[in-house]
Amino acid sequence: MGRIVTAGSKSYKDVISIMKRQAERLRYPLKIYDLGGLGEGISGEFEANERQEQESRKKTGFMPCRFKPAIIRRELKIGSPGELIFLLDADAIPRHRIDEVDTGDYDVGVTIRKKGENEGKPDFHISGYVNAGVLFLYNNKAAQSFVDLWIAKTNDPGIEGDQHAINEILIEHGISWDTKRMMVGDTRIRCFPTSIYNFYYSQGGDTARIIHRKNKETNWVVRHFKDNIGHWRPKFSSPMQAIHAVRDIVKDKKVCVLGVGTGSALIGFGKYAQEVTAVEINPVFLEHTRMLTDFEIIQGDFRTDPIPDADVYYIWIDAKDMEPIIPKLQNTILIGRRTTTNPERYKKWMDEADEVRAAEGIDFEIIVIRR
Ligand SMILES: C[S@@+](CC[C@H](N)C(=O)[O-])C[C@H]1O[C@@H](n2cnc3c(N)ncnc32)[C@H](O)[C@@H]1O
Numbered sequence: 001m002g003r004i005v006t007a008g009s010k011s012y013k014d015v016i017s018i019m020k021r022q023a024e025r026l027r028y029p030l031k032i033y034d035l036g037g038l039g040e041g042i043s044g045e046f047e048a049n050e051r052q053e054q055e056s057r058k059k060t061g062f063m064p065c066r067f068k069p070a071i072i073r074r075e076l077k078i079g080s081p082g083e084l085i086f087l088l089d090a091d092a093i094p095r096h097r098i099d100e101v102d103t104g105d106y107d108v109g110v111t112i113r114k115k116g117e118n119e120g121k122p123d124f125h126i127s128g129y130v131n132a133g134v135l136f137l138y139n140n141k142a143a144q145s146f147v148d149l150w151i152a153k154t155n156d157p158g159i160e161g162d163q164h165a166i167n168e169i170l171i172e173h174g175i176s177w178d179t180k181r182m183m184v185g186d187t188r189i190r191c192f193p194t195s196i197y198n199f200y201y202s203q204g205g206d207t208a209r210i211i212h213r214k215n216k217e218t219n220w221v222v223r224h225f226k227d228n229i230g231h232w233r234p235k236f237s238s239p240m241q242a243i244h245a246v247r248d249i250v251k252d253k254k255v256c257v258l259g260v261g262t263g264s265a266l267i268g269f270g271k272y273a274q275e276v277t278a279v280e281i282n283p284v285f286l287e288h289t290r291m292l293t294d295f296e297i298i299q300g301d302f303r304t305d306p307i308p309d310a311d312v313y314y315i316w317i318d319a320k321d322m323e324p325i326i327p328k329l330q331n332t333i334l335i336g337r338r339t340t341t342n343p344e345r346y347k348k349w350m351d352e353a354d355e356v357r358a359a360e361g362i363d364f365e366i367i368v369i370r371r
Contacts, residue, residue, distance in 0.1 A: 001083075001084065001099075001102065002028065002083075002084040002085070002086055002098070002099075002101075002102060002136075003028060003029040003030070003031065003083065003084075003085060003086070004019070004023055004028050004029070004030045004031070004085075004086045004088055004094070005030075005031045005033075005071065005072065005075050005085055005086070005087050005088070006019055006030070006031070006032055006033070006087075006088050006089065006090045006092075007032065007033035007034075007035050007041075007046065007067060007068070007071055007090060008032070008033075008034070008035060008038050008090035009034070009035040009036040009037055009038055010036065010037030010038055010039070011216075012038065012090040012091065013038060013039075015090045015091040015093070015213065016032060016038060016040075016090050018093055018291045018292065019032075019088070019090060019093055020032075021290075021291060021294070022093050022094055022095070022291060023094075026094055026096065026097045027097070028086070028094070028097070031075070033045070033046055033067075033071055035047055035067060045074070046067040046070060046071055047067070065132070065161050065162040065163070066154055066155075066161060066162060068087070068132065068162045069147055069150045069151045069154055069162055069165075070151060071087075072085070072087050072135070072137060072147055073144070073147045073148070073151060075087075075139075076137065076139050076143060076144050076147060077144075079139045080139060081139055081140065082138060082139055082140060083138070083139045084101075084102050084136060084137070084138055084139075085136070085137045085138075085139060086098070086134070086135075086136055087134075087135040087136075087137060088133070088134055088210070089133035089134070089212065091133075091212060091213035092133045092134050092198060092210055092211070092212040092213075093210065093211055093212075093213075093221075093291065094209065094210050095208065095209055095210065095211060095287070096209050098197070098209050098210070101136055101192065101197070103190075104138070105188070105190070106138070106181065106188045106189065106190035107137070107138050107140060107142035107143045107146065107187045107188045107189070108135065108136070108137050108138075108142075108143050108146050108184075108187055108188075108189050108190075109135065109136030109137070109189075109190045109191075109192055110130045110132075110135060110166070110170070110189060110190075110191055110192070111130060111131055111133075111134045111135075111191070111192050111193065111194045111197050111198035112129050112130055112175075112177075112179065112191040112192070112193060112194065113127075113129060113130070113131060113194050114193075114194065114195060115177040115178075116177060125164070125167075126160050126161075126163060126164040126167070127163065127167075128163070128164070128166075128167025128168075128170070128171065129167060129170060129171070129175050129176075129177065129179075130163070130166055130167055130170060130175070130191075131163065131194055131198050131200070131212070132162050132163040132166050133198055133200075133212050134192075134194075134197055134198040134210055134212070136190075136192070141186075142185075142186050142187040142188065143187065145185060145186065145187060146169075146184055146185075146187040146189075149169055149184070149185070150162070150165055150166055150169065153165035153166075153168055153169055156168075169184060170182070170184070170189070175191075179191050195207075195208065196208055196209050196210075197209055197210050198210055198212050199211045199212060199224060200212040200213070200214040201224070202223055202224070203223075203224065203225070205224035205225050206225060208224065211224050218262075219237075219262050219288075221287070221288040221291055222262055222284060222285070222288045225284040225288075236261055236262065237261050237262045237263070237264035237265070238261075238264050238265040238268065238316055238336050238364065239264075239359070239362045239364050240264065240268050241359035241360075241361070241362050241364075242336065242357075242358075242359050242362060242364045242365065242366055243264075243265060243268030243269060243272075244268070244359065245357045245358065245359040245366065246334055246357050246366050246368065247271075247272040249312060249332065249334065249368065250269055250272050250273040250312050250334075251272055251273070252273070252274045253273050253274060253310075253311040253312050254273065254274060254275045254276075254277075254309070254310045254311045254312070255269045255273040255275070255276045255277075255310055255311070255312045255313075255314060256276070256277050256278065256279070256307065256308050256309075256310035256312075256313050256314070257269065257276065257277070257278040257279075257313075257314045257315075258278070258279055258302045258307070258313055258314065258315040258317075258325065259278075259279070259280060259281070259302070259315060259316065259317050260278035260279070260280040260285055260286070260289045260297050261280075261285050261289075261316075262285065262288060262289065263285075263288065263289035263292050263293060265314055265316070265336070266278050266289065266293060266295055266297070267292070267293055267295075269314065270293070270295060273312075276295050277295065277296045277297070277298065277308045277310070278295065278296075278297045278298070279297070279298045279299075279300050279301075279302045279305070279307060279308070280297055280298070280299060280300075281299070281300065281301050281302075283299065286299050302325060303324055303325055307329075310331060311331050311332060312331060312332045312333075312334060313329050313331065313332070313333050313334065314333075314334045314335075314336065315333065315334070315335055315336065316335065316336030316337070319337075319341070319345040319346050319349075320345070322335065322349070323348075326349065326369075329371070330371060331371055332368070332369065332370050332371060333368075333369040333371065334366050334367070334368055334369075335349050335366065335367040335369070336364065336365075336366055337364070337365055337366070337367060338363055338364055339358070339363045339364065339365055340363050346367065349367050349369065350367060352369050353367045353368060353369055354368050354369060354370045355368045356368065
């Protein structure tokens with residue numbers, strides 16, 4: 001079964017909300033520690049000094065996260081004997097249930113990087129073999145003694161935090177790139193691949209089960225899967241100013257976004273409309289945007305599959321791909337368009353348009369057709 005324990009300060013609010021949504025979807029109990037300003041979870045016991053952490057990160061490239069071993073020690077103390085705890089960074093998000101790691105034949109599961117990944121880099125002594133963003137621990141004496149060792153090592157002078165410490169311990173006990181299982185004293189360690197259980201690489205993540213944001217960036221979930229999107233570009237989402245410019249048209253209406261992309265139109269309309277839904281063909285966009293919002297998104301092809309009833313439809317795809325779909329829509333249609341694309345291609349819809357809404361300072365406009 002297993003349960004998730006995570007922690008974050010106020011700058012982690014966005015990923016904590018994704019974590020909550022995924023934990024609920026995957027039916028994992030979730031415990032959150034508030035490290036300062038998060039506004040939910042257990043607060044006051046462990047604090048992250050954000051400024052100090054960031055300064056340390058600038059120096060070494062890694063967050064020291066000294067609170068992490070202390071939190072898991074507390075959880076092992078108060079938890080149920082034998083239970084499995086997933087200690088996840090707030091931005092290490094499970095995509096699927098991970099029942100397959102509950103094999104009961106180890107005490108502590110760590111995630112080992114791809115062979116040779118950081119070797120030769122100046123920070124290899126800190127980043128090491130193991131990324132400490134994902135750990136699996138059975139609540140037993142062997143895991144507890146490993147955590148005690150981890151805490152002691154984290155406090156050693158010259159150790160730059162939790163990840164450095166765990167790597168030092170594992171190196172002292174002989175970890176190598178090929179290690180699958182090893183012993184640290186009486187603790188049985190099992191190594192799971194980061195490529196599946198702690199995926200922080202920029203592409204090729206379709207088989208990943210836990211995805212980990214490495215740097216703060218929008219669309220990081222999509223970035224992991226960009227191999228499968230092909231045509232995706234970072235600016236592939238409607239600017240919020242454009243959505244804002246048509247807010248009166250959607251006010252108290254039911255809106256359906258045809259093609260959800262990275263979700264910005266859906267989230268934007270969600271602020272003004274009475275109800276919003278979306279249809280999306282690409283499973284990567286679908287998964288990404290389902291992580292970000294609770295709005296209903298239907299997987300399908302809006303050219304051939306049934307489309308939800310709505311008062312207003314919003315669409316922004318290639319002009320020629322719109323040809324078969326626009327005539328089928330009975331109610332008001334909003335068509336997104338980058339003003340840098342050739343207006344000739346939109347002539348048909350411009351001729352039919354009741355108005356065109358633009359917001360100042362952006363190269364994006366919305367063609368309004370009322371039916
Ligand atoms: C340019 S993006 C726009 C995303 C979003 N509406 C926005 O404005 O931010 C177009 C989206 O439409 C989706 N799409 C294209 N053709 C589709 C089809 N026939 N059925 C469903 N979705 C489609 C694409 O996968 C992509 O996510």
